[in-house]
Amino acid sequence: MPVKYDDAARAEGLEAASWYGEQQGGLQTRFLEKWKDAENRIAASLEIHRCFEGNLRKCRSRFFPTP
Numbered sequence: 899m900p901v902k903y904d905d906a907a908r909a910e911g912l913e914a915a916s917w918y919g920e921q922q923g924g925l926q927t928r929f930l931e932k933w934k935d936a937e938n939r940i941a942a943s944l945e946i947h948r949c950f951e952g953n954l955r956k957c958r959s960r961f962f963p964t965p
Contacts, residue, residue, distance in 0.1 A: 900941070901940055911933060914962075932961055933959075936959060939957055940957050
């Protein structure tokens with residue numbers, strides 16, 4: 899199952915990646931890698947990442963708090 903984002907969610911994620919990149923070299927890439935890992939975990943385990951609002955799912959990262 900492909901993971902889809904609305905425009906606002908995608909923009910927020912890309913803004914966070916940019917912010918991390920400004921904090922330290924290489925963090926933007928690491929953030930984007932963890933984002934992709936989360937997408938893969940959701941797609942592979944829909945029963946674990948259940949819908950919480952409509953058909954929205956979430957998967958938290960322990961590595962990157964919200965900036």
